[in-house]
Amino acid sequence: MSKHILSVLLFFVAVFCKETALTLPIILFCYDYGFRKERLKTPVILKRYVPYAAVIGIYLVARFHVLEGLAPHQERFGLYQSIINIFPLFAQYLEKLLLPLNLNAFHVLHPISSVLGPRGISGLVVTVAFLLSAFVAFRKSREVFLCQLFMVIPLLPVLYIPVLGQNPFAERYLYLPWFGFVLLTALLQKRSWTDAPKIAGGVTIAFIAMAGLYSLATVERNSVWKDDYSLFEDTVKKSPDAAIPLQFAGHHAQLLT
Numbered sequence: 001m002s003k004h005i006l007s008v009l010l011f012f013v014a015v016f017c018k019e020t021a022l023t024l025p026i027i028l029f030c031y032d033y034g035f036r037k038e039r040l041k042t043p044v045i046l047k048r049y050v051p052y053a054a055v056i057g058i059y060l061v062a063r064f065h066v067l068e069g070l071a072p073h074q075e076r077f078g079l080y081q082s083i084i085n086i087f088p089l090f091a092q093y094l095e096k097l098l099l100p101l102n103l104n105a106f107h108v109l110h111p112i113s114s115v116l117g118p119r120g121i122s123g124l125v126v127t128v129a130f131l132l133s134a135f136v137a138f139r140k141s142r143e144v145f146l147c148q149l150f151m152v153i154p155l156l157p158v159l160y161i162p163v164l165g166q167n168p169f170a171e172r173y174l175y176l177p178w179f180g181f182v183l184l185t186a187l188l189q190k191r192s193w194t195d196a197p198k199i200a201g202g203v204t205i206a207f208i209a210m211a212g213l214y215s216l217a218t219v220e221r222n223s224v225w226k227d228d229y230s231l232f233e234d235t236v237k238k239s240p241d242a243a244i245p246l247q248f249a250g251h252h253a254q255l256l257t
Contacts, residue, residue, distance in 0.1 A: 008051040015059045020176060022059070023153045025052040030149050034142045084115045086159050087123030089169060093155055094126060097174055097181055100214065103221055104238040105231060106245045107169040109161070143187055150180025167244075185210075 014021035029049065032040060040048075096103075112120045130152070137145040154176035161168045185207055192203040224234045235245040 004048070004051075008055060011052060012055045012058075015055060016062075019059075020154055020157060020173075022056060023156060025049060025056070026153050026156075027149055028052075030153075031146065034138065034145055081111060081113060082161050084120060085109075085111050085161055087115070087127050088112060088119045089123070089159055089161070090130075090152075090155070091123040091126035092169055093174060093177070094130065094151075096171055097151065097177055100171075100217060102238065103171055105171075105235045106167050106239050106242050107171075108239050108242045109168045111161075144184065147180045147184035147187060150183065151177045152180075 011021065011024060014024070032048075112123075114120055115124060130148070134145060134148045134152075137148060155173065158168075158170070158173045189200075189203055189207055192200040196203075223230070225231055232245050235242070239245055
């Protein structure tokens with residue numbers, strides 16, 4: 001009981017520090033449902049999760065009071081377009097999670113107007129494929145399923161485009177999904193040694209090489225973030241149609257002259 005109270009108290013602190021923490025009860029519930037052999041009875045579920053729901057309620061009331069609404073709404077497009085743009089956005093997050101190339105501090109939103117376009121179809125295919133793989137993992141390997149939950153659930157708050165600013169896609173939102181991805185790679189490496197020892201050595205070498213490439217890319221990316229001018233210069237090159245980076249780059253250029 002004391003651990004549960006401590007968990008709720010830390011959750012209370014966490015949601016007022018970073019709203020992504022609101023997804024924690026979802027992950028805990030999925031863990032309980034996926035890994036417990038016996039079904040939890042309704043009184044136990046209520047006793048376990050009502051305190052988390054109360055914390056969420058307090059946070060939402062405080063947020064509504066401060067912002068005079070749950071979130072500053074960005075009038076861009078209607079409900080239909082907001083929904084269909086979730087698919088390419090989710091696919092873009094998975095792409096950056098697996099292949100963190102061409103990183104950019106400010107990605108400009110180029111919304112789709114129809115799900116039947118190339119980006120709409122590809123985003124829908126990626127989303128459906130991920131959901132199907134999660135369903136198979138739930139049946140075959142709950143550990144893999146848990147890794148996928150960690151990859152996707154923290155992204156749920158940032159997939160609702162109307163309440164985001166001019167930069168709906170941001171690479172920094174992947175810091176929690178990265179935990180699921182790293183956990184998944186470690187799990188696959190472990191499984192290779194137990195289920196396929198003949199190729200386990202090659203799998204380990206591949207993962208080490210991948211970690212090395214990611215590390216080199218991190219060092220290279222850090223050089224872009226060494227100061228404001230180099231950061232905005234890189235951002236303007238990659239997003240020349242973004243007004244905010246152009247404004248900041250021009251401001252810092254004036255300061256240097």
